[in-house]
Amino acid sequence: MPQKVRIALDAMGGDVGAAVIIPGAAISLTRHPETEFVLVGDSALIGRQLDAHPALKAASRVVHTDVAIRMDEKPSQALRRGRKTSSMWLAIDAVKRGEADVAISAGNTGALMAMSRLHLRMLPGIERPALGAIWPTLRGESIVLDVGASIGGDAQHLAALALMGSAMARVLFDLERPTVGLLNIGEEEIKGVEEVKAAASLLRALNLPQLDFIGFVEGDGIGKGAADVIVTEGFTGNIALKVAEGTARQIAEYIRSAMSRTWRSKIGYIFARGAFRALRDKMDPGKGNGGVFLGLNGIVIKSHGGADAEGFASAVDVGYEMVRYDLLTKINQTLHREGGALVLAPAAQEVSS
Missing domain, CATH: 3.40.718.10 (Isopropylmalate Dehydrogenase)
Known part of the structure; x- marks a missing residue:
């Protein structure tokens, strides 16, 4: 039986947020049914989306936060405002704590890189x-x-x-x-x-x-x-x-x-x-x-902010492959x-x- 792959999702990231992230995760789950998810973001918004995807709901754990990094925020501002509280940081933190194998976000690229580098650190060399x-x-x-x-x-x-x-x-x-x-x-x-x-x-x-x-x-x-x-x-x-x-x-x-x-x-x-x-x-x-993102002491995937559900599912698939292999x-x-x-x-x- 294939090993479980645990994926932490920044459910508030991207141009649309949970309305794309959750359906995208549900699509990927049909391709990789052994996946488990940590969904980070506003639990009310996530919950409404999960009601339409019972299989994903059964395979997920929700971590609540109402702090989201804006797409136009400078990385330094994002770190000051969202460190330890934002959906992006908490998704990365799940990897740091060993609660997830990979973090995926469709959010601000600069902020994601800065937070990942600060929290996960770089590989030796x-x-x-x-x-x-x-x-x-x-x-x-x-x-x-x-x-x-x-x-x-x-x-x-x-x-x-x-x-x-x-x-x-x-x-x-x-x-x-x-x-x-x-x-x-x-x-x-x-x-x-x-x-x-x-x-x-x-x-x-x-x-x-x-x-x-x-x-x-x-x-x-x-x-x-x-x-x-x-x-x-x-x-x-x-x-x-x-x-x-x-x-x-x-x-x-x-x-x-x-x-x-x-x-x-x-x-x-x-x-x-x-x-x-x-x-x-x-x-x-x-x-x-x-x-x-290569070179980190952990796996982080960046999805396009404007991706639709099928596009985000592709990013989840990439995260799955990076962990699985x-x-x-x-x-x-x-x-x-x-x-x-x-x-x-x-x-x-x-x-x-």
Whole structure:
């Protein structure tokens, strides 16, 4: 019998809150019936939603709070106002206390990262968290990180992202040795900033059995699926994410405009709009819901704030997979050699000498 996976949900997070979170959890429960939930938020609002989902109600425990982090709050303000009392903090706290295996929120990304880092701390050898996103490609899906958790980074930080991203790919894509590439302005060894070139040298020196480092990947290689894991720092990664999301919407608008010019094209659009919507969603990495904060001493999943119930269910599914297939153990195995020595430390010295 599969082990129970305990999931803590910030039921007040996102653009809608419990009206999306609870139905989304109910959808995921049908796919993973061994899941148990800790639902954190206003018990009256949660209770009204649970009445429509008796199976979820039977599998859940409600933790009441009426403090919710606003989507526009600065992380520093959220920490001052919501530390120890907000639905976001209490969901993370359930992981800290061992009452849940993963926390999931559709709330304020900056606040979620700040609270998670403060309360759960970082894994040994990791200085800053990263946000790993599932990206649609011509080959299927890739993982791209960091898409906005941390800005900038030296070679050791980029190498750590590669190691953590490969562990995530092993869990999500069931790959024994995922391919890993560094995002760069060209595939040639002489191109790119020094930090990226040094990270490439470091990864080659490591020659780890858990990942296959293929070198540099250009921007168009993301959509092509040039690697299972594509690594960049958070500033560039977030821009790439927003450009891809905007391009998907732009193409959808071009198609809608073109199909409304004549009565014949309007009729054609009526029959084809489902296919066009599927095309837009397939191209939009924002639709692959469920970003994973990597590097924390615990598992935290970020859902899109505007996700509908099915979208939020996808984020819950990602959380389930991360726990069920032991993401933290795989990250630790990738980061450390036998005997517990950190992989990156000696290799960094070799490359810099």
